[in-house]
Amino acid sequence: MRTIVRDDSLYTINDAINIYLTKLNFIPKVIEISVKDAFGYLAAESLKAPVDYPPFSRSNVDGYAIRSECTPGLLKVVDRIGIGEFKDIRLEGCDAIEVDTGAIIPMGADAVVKIEDVEIIDDKIKIPRKVSFGQNIGWVGSDIPRGFPILRKGEVISHEKIALLASLGISKVKVYDKLKIYLIATGDELIEPGNSLTPGKIYESNLHYLYSKLREKYQIVGMTLLGDNVNSIKNEIKKGTSLADVVILTGGTSAGEKDYVHKAIRELGNIIIHGIKIKPGKPTILGLVDNKPVIGLPGNIVSSIVVFDTVVSEVLKALYPSQEDLELKKVRAKLALTIKADDYRNTLIPVYLAKAVNGSFYALPVKFDSYMVGTFALTEGYVMLEPGEKVEEGKEIEVNVRKFDGSLTIIGEEDKRILDLDTKNILLGSLLAIKAVEYKFGDVAIISSLYDSSVEKYDKVLCRQVLVNGEGEEVGYDEWIGMSKIIRNPVVKLKSPSSVYSLMGKAKVYAPENYISGKKVTEECLYIIGISERGKKFISNFHI
Numbered sequence: 001m002r003t004i005v006r007d008d009s010l011y012t013i014n015d016a017i018n019i020y021l022t023k024l025n026f027i028p029k030v031i032e033i034s035v036k037d038a039f040g041y042l043a044a045e046s047l048k049a050p051v052d053y054p055p056f057s058r059s060n061v062d063g064y065a066i067r068s069e070c071t072p073g074l075l076k077v078v079d080r081i082g083i084g085e086f087k088d089i090r091l092e093g094c095d096a097i098e099v100d101t102g103a104i105i106p107m108g109a110d111a112v113v114k115i116e117d118v119e120i121i122d123d124k125i126k127i128p129r130k131v132s133f134g135q136n137i138g139w140v141g142s143d144i145p146r147g148f149p150i151l152r153k154g155e156v157i158s159h160e161k162i163a164l165l166a167s168l169g170i171s172k173v174k175v176y177d178k179l180k181i182y183l184i185a186t187g188d189e190l191i192e193p194g195n196s197l198t199p200g201k202i203y204e205s206n207l208h209y210l211y212s213k214l215r216e217k218y219q220i221v222g223m224t225l226l227g228d229n230v231n232s233i234k235n236e237i238k239k240g241t242s243l244a245d246v247v248i249l250t251g252g253t254s255a256g257e258k259d260y261v262h263k264a265i266r267e268l269g270n271i272i273i274h275g276i277k278i279k280p281g282k283p284t285i286l287g288l289v290d291n292k293p294v295i296g297l298p299g300n301i302v303s304s305i306v307v308f309d310t311v312v313s314e315v316l317k318a319l320y321p322s323q324e325d326l327e328l329k330k331v332r333a334k335l336a337l338t339i340k341a342d343d344y345r346n347t348l349i350p351v352y353l354a355k356a357v358n359g360s361f362y363a364l365p366v367k368f369d370s371y372m373v374g375t376f377a378l379t380e381g382y383v384m385l386e387p388g389e390k391v392e393e394g395k396e397i398e399v400n401v402r403k404f405d406g407s408l409t410i411i412g413e414e415d416k417r418i419l420d421l422d423t424k425n426i427l428l429g430s431l432l433a434i435k436a437v438e439y440k441f442g443d444v445a446i447i448s449s450l451y452d453s454s455v456e457k458y459d460k461v462l463c464r465q466v467l468v469n470g471e472g473e474e475v476g477y478d479e480w481i482g483m484s485k486i487i488r489n490p491v492v493k494l495k496s497p498s499s500v501y502s503l504m505g506k507a508k509v510y511a512p513e514n515y516i517s518g519k520k521v522t523e524e525c526l527y528i529i530g531i532s533e534r535g536k537k538f539i540s541n542f543h544i
Contacts, residue, residue: 010277017314020286023272024293026245026319028176035165038157040217041175042320046422047151049168052141052502053374057105057492060369061136063098064118064125065109070094071131076124081106096125102371105137107506110491112136139492144168144374145499149419154321158403164377179320182222182240183210186233186251186261187299190225205301206250213308218316228252230260230267237268241292246319248312251299254283261296265289281307286315293319331381331399333361336435338393341385350379351399352426354409354441357532362441363399364411364432367478367495380404394439408538411436412446413482413526414496415462416514423538427496429480436531443535448482449525458527459539466510469518474508475500482524486510 011019030044059065066075073094080098081087091097091108099105099112111131119126144150150164151157157175165173190204191197207223214220221243226232233252240247252261253274262285265271269289276284280303285296295312297304333353341347351363363383368375376382381401383391391397409424412433419425426432426442430451436442447455450466466483476490477483484493487510494500500511510521530536 010275010282011273012277013310016273016276016284016286017311017318020272020293020315021318023288024319025291026293028179028320030174031177032172032174035162035171035173038162038165038173038175039159041157041178043151043153043155043157044174044176045151046149046153047165047170047173049144049146049148049150049374050170051168052146052499053144053167054138054140054142054371057140057142058138058371059099059101059103059105059112059136060138060371061112061114062101063112063114063136064096065091065099065105065112066096066127066131067091067094067109068111068131068133068135071111071113071127072129074121074124074126079106110134110137133489134493138369138371139494139499140502141499142495143372144378145494145496146501148496148498149425150374150378152422155405156403158377160373160377160402164374167373176320179218179246179316180221180244181214181218182244182247183207183214183220183224184233184236184240184247184249185225185299186228186249188228190251192225206297206299206304209301209304210248210250210308218320228260230264233260233264234268237264237289237294241290241294245292246316247289247292247294248297249295250297250304253285253296253298261285265294265296269294276307276311278306278310281310284311286311329401331361331401332396333363333399334396334439335391335393336362336364336432336439336441338391339365339383339385340390341387343388345387347385347387347389348382349385350376350382353380353399353401353404354411354426354436355406356439356441358440361399362439363397364426364435366428393435408444408534409442410444410446411442412444413448414498415446415464415512415526417462418446419498429478429484429495430482431480433529437529440531443530443532444538445529445531447527447529449527450482450485450522455527455529457529459530459536460528460542461525462528463523463525465513466521466524467513467516467518468508468510468521469516470505470508472507475503475510477510483510483512486521 075094075096078095081103083100083102089106091106097106110133113131185204185207189201191201193203249261252259265287271287273286283298284307287294297307339349349365350368351365354362380403381399383397405424407424411426414427430447433445433447436445473491474487475492476487478493478495497511497515500509503509530539
């Protein structure tokens with residue numbers, strides 16, 4: 001008996017997908033696996049850094065820990081700290097302490113001079129040029145501060161993210177178990193490739209296409225080729241639903257006398273959609289058996305490819321959602337800030353990517369050193385410059401893309417009420433936020449009144465007290481951040497308020513009221529500006 005799929009009963013692609021998804025009640029299984037095995041899985045939980053990285057202020061070179069204010073000059077070497085060694089010592093006056101790459105920085109030091117940049121004279125070193133504050137130091141928490149979000153629920157776990165998790169001491173992670181898929185091809189005319197082709201037969205290709213397409217993201221738990229026998233098809237579907245989360249069949253979905261797939265699905269469960277307004281691919285079936293998705297694709301290989309790309313892939317994404325697009329490899333993007341390479345070496349600079357309202361990409365470069373595995377893992381790509389190359393702000397450059405998160409993007413100042421939102425957060429200070437407003441990229445910008453008090457047009461304002469806690473040397477912030485304007489000569493420059501905790505009780509620290517307790521220093525207002533339409537909508541629904 002033929003089953004006719006009438007053109008006037010067909011669903012549009014979007015309607016078919018949406019109707020089908022409302023009938024599915026699939027909950028991915030959560031499993032805990034070793035971090036080293038987590039590549040390609042979706043994170044089932046959001047994680048924050050359990051420790052600072054680096055866990056102590058470290059030297060980035062072999063050299064001498066010094067006070068930058070003592071340079072140029074002749075300094076006495078009073079001690080040595082090797083990598084992995086702890087000494088509870090403090091640098092006093094214009095002395096120097098020899099340090100290895102990766103060694104802890106003694107309190108009182110604010111820079112390291114390379115060993116090749118000094119002249120050794122007995123127990124002293126001669127430094128011929130001025131050394132800048134913070135030179136060759138990786139400050140405690142300067143890459144990833146304790147409590148900072150490092151993994152978002154639904155994120156595809158990359159190789160770089162595995163390195164970050166391990167660097168923070170995390171050995172296991174909860175993930176969604178990969179979708180298990182069972183593949184069935186039907187048709188008396190089909191022959192397995194490698195066998196002799198007899199008259200009237202054709203080589204099977206759908207299973208090969210689907211297997212190669214699906215195996216990168218999902219787990220194939222079965223694959224079989226059947227003739228046109230309704231009982232065999234029913235038995236194989238039941239086997240598939242017992243082993244897999246999704247069963248995909250090819251062939252037997254149309255109106256032919258031997259098209260038994262629709263009959264088998266209907267007898268075992270029910271068909272939600274039979275027929276979609278697409279050419280080729282009209283007789284597609286979206287059904288349910290044992291509350292499992294069972295999808296029937298037309299037998300024509302081109303039809304299968306078209307329907308998979310337009311329909312099946314969207315259904316699978318909804319069942320196993322990811323916030324990232326991993327299809328990009330290289331893109332051309334305009335620079336939000338000027339960048340420059342080392343004078344003598346090719347230089348890698350990590351970048352975030354943000355889309356402008358006109359659809360073009362902007363590359364947001366970040367400050368980086370080779371120990372910063374967190375910065376490298378959290379950013380989305382990088383640019384590589386030739387020695388001495390300089391690329392000005394606004395110029396286009398090629399970005400090597402590892403991933404792209406297209407979710408709502410917030411750029412600017414950090415605040416705890418924003419930090420934990422399920423959004424793409426690039427909270428590196430007001431400078432990038434000002435550029436986001438100027439060039440209209442991203443969705444929401446947050447600018448500090450301490451950085452720029454002239455902001456007049458904004459959608460919301462969030463004011464907070466800036467407090468000071470502790471005694472002794474002052475800890476400040478990177479110059480991109482509004483609070484950097486409070487402290488003139490800090491001994492440490494933090495890249496975010498989240499970095500402050502490791503220095504509590506050791507120095508004089510400044511932070512917003514919802515980070516620390518202490519004496520009020522000033523008030524800071526954060527101007528929240530919607531850039532895109534979805535950004536403006538987000539702000540209107542954002543309740544402080």
